[in-house]
Amino acid sequence: MSNPIPEKFSDLMEKKVFASLATLMPDGTPQVTPVWIDFDGENLLVNTAVGRQKDRNLQRDPKVSVMLIDPENPYRYLEVRGKVVERTLDGADDHINKMAKKYMGQDVYPYRQPNEVRVLYKVKPEKTSSMG
Amino acid sequence: MSNPIPEKFSDLMEKKVFASLATLMPDGTPQVTPVWIDFDGENLLVNTAVGRQKDRNLQRDPKVSVMLIDPENPYRYLEVRGKVVERTLDGADDHINKMAKKYMGQDVYPYRQPNEVRVLYKVKPEKTSSMG
Numbered sequence: 001m002s003n004p005i006p007e008k009f010s011d012l013m014e015k016k017v018f019a020s021l022a023t024l025m026p027d028g029t030p031q032v033t034p035v036w037i038d039f040d041g042e043n044l045l046v047n048t049a050v051g052r053q054k055d056r057n058l059q060r061d062p063k064v065s066v067m068l069i070d071p072e073n074p075y076r077y078l079e080v081r082g083k084v085v086e087r088t089l090d091g092a093d094d095h096i097n098k099m100a101k102k103y104m105g106q107d108v109y110p111y112r113q114p115n116e117v118r119v120l121y122k123v124k125p126e127k128t129s130s131m132g
Numbered sequence: 133m134s135n136p137i138p139e140k141f142s143d144l145m146e147k148k149v150f151a152s153l154a155t156l157m158p159d160g161t162p163q164v165t166p167v168w169i170d171f172d173g174e175n176l177l178v179n180t181a182v183g184r185q186k187d188r189n190l191q192r193d194p195k196v197s198v199m200l201i202d203p204e205n206p207y208r209y210l211e212v213r214g215k216v217v218e219r220t221l222d223g224a225d226d227h228i229n230k231m232a233k234k235y236m237g238q239d240v241y242p243y244r245q246p247n248e249v250r251v252l253y254k255v256k257p258e259k260t261s262s263m264g
Contacts, residue, residue: 020152020154020199022162022164022197023162024160027195028156028160028193028195029197030155030156030164030195030197030213031213032152032154032164033211034199034201034206061160063160063162064161064162065154066164067164067165074150074166077165077166079163079165081162
C-alpha cells in the first residue's frame, strides 16, 4: 500500500475542501455534486445517504472522479479518478460525525433527516491530475 | 428559447464561480476540472484550449455536467447536466478575454501559451438539480 496522492497536494485532504464528486447516470451522463471528503491514506472516503442519486449511481457504476480546489487558491486543484472498492453502512454514522467535526466543528452531524441511513464509499485512486 | 436556469440560481451565472466541468474519458470514467463559466441566456459557455483532455473528451462524447457552488455559501449549489451543441474557434479569443475580465479584471487573458488555440463550447442544459 502506497499513498496515491501526490505529496505536493496532500494538504488538500486536510483542508475543508468541498470536493466535486462525479458519478455516472444510467445513460452515462456525468453527475456532479459537492461532497465532504476524507482520505484514509489509501482510499478517498465519501459519505452519503442511502437512496440518493449518487448512491444509486455508485452502486450501478463504480467509476468516479473527485476534484478538489484549494480554498485558498482557485487555480490550484487536484483531480483523482478511480473506482469504488467498497460500499458499507458499517461505521458510516461515526464517519459522518467525523466529517461534521472537520467541516462544521460539531460533534454530531446536524442535517440528519428522519429515517436517513448513512452509507460510506471507499474510492481507490487510479489516476491523478493537477494544476498549480 | 426559454431560460433553462432556475431563476433562484441565476445569480451563480454572474458570480466568479469556478465551476466543476465533468466530461467523459474514452473508457467512460468521468473527468472533472475547474472552469470559468459563462451563460448566454440559453447555453452554458466553456472556453478551453485545443487538444486538452477536456477538448478531446468533449469532441468524442457531448455529455457533460457543470456544477456551480455559491462562493458565498458552500451548501448552495446548482448542477446543470446537458450536451455540447457547438464547438467553435470563432470568437473563442474574444470570449477568453471576456472571461479574463470577469474573473481577473484584466482586458486580455494573461495565461496564453505560445501556439495555444482557444476553443469555445456551447452546452445546452437538459436537467438541473440544486440545493440551498
